[in-house]
Amino acid sequence: MNPHPLLLASSSPYRRHLLERLGLPFEVASPEIDESPADNETAEQLATRLAQGKAEALAPAWRDHWIIGSDQVACLEDGMLLNKPGNHERAVEQLDRSSGQRVSFMTGLALLDAGSGKIQTHCEHFHAHFRSLSPDEIEHYLRAEQPYDCAGSFRVEGLGIALFSQLEGRDPNSLVGLPLIALNDMLRNWGLNPLLQPPGPISAARTVIR
Template identity: 45%
Template sequence: MRTVVLASTSPYRLQLLRQLGIPFHVAPPLYEEQIDQQVAPELLVKHLAAHKAKSLAEKYPDALILGSDQVFADPRGFIHGKPGGLPQAAAQLREMVGKTHTFYTGISIYDAASGEGLTDYDTYSVTLRKLSSEQIHAYLEREQPFDCAGSFKIEGLGISLMERMEGDDYTTLIGLPLIKTVDFLAHFGVRVLV
């Protein structure tokens, strides 16, 4: 079986990839992501995911390297990333309340041996309930989702913030679209179910 490397420092992506039951290594990507508001979110996450995957090609010359990145766009089209701290997370959630936001998650698998790569993205939309400032702060203090785009952990208490969720693959919202991941791995000969 080919060596698979997850180019990520995200514990959420690590946990998702573990669900597939395949052996893999984890390494931080050698690429610093930057959000460019002039680029459409679907193109941005594909670009970031591909660069993360390719960034480890020299270190893992025979591996299949998986990169992923996520942003979300508000109804005005402004792109947001991870909040980084409590004040930013509170502002992010206050802005999101009562509105529908679309999360864009890019995925890329790069075959370092052949130079072939597959890159795509998936979307998932969420609408937050009407929440008071007290509810927002109580949630943030309890889960501290400061490393999550959108300032919530849907796999945790973040589900209580939701009024509605829409999409084809809920793992897209967590940070790694597993349906596409399984398809991409199969393309390179790595089968999840033998």
């Protein structure tokens, strides 16, 4: 299979910055899908379905592309989902609930050949063990980074690393939102090896709205 142009189906600057690390040119477009969980849907099923849905939503307008979709779902051990908090108060609640707990992050990934409909899907599991956090620590952290657009209310690539006692999983990039190891495997499955591509600019992404 000959490599096609890449499209990242996401409005997230975090996913865009992660994909840039592979050194491949790609475009960016934002899909619009309903992200509500279905009845009796597990976190893994939800993350995988949303990743595939994002890729498929853009397929009609990008028929010559390979489309990358990704979505992340975080949950406590009791099954409670942790979404993007959106504001300070909800972020305080989330970190208070997560304090001293093991939080599981399920990051769904899909690579869709929009022309043929062929698709690869995967769900990357990663676990974050939170320290027992004091109210002052939670307040200080949230005021410092304001991670209100991040599932779980933290940014592991910043000061958020201080919230944890242990991280468990094969790819820490999945915590940020895009499992690069799994994506590299998918691309290589279809004949595109990032290690064998000509060197290009550090940032080759181009944001496109159609």
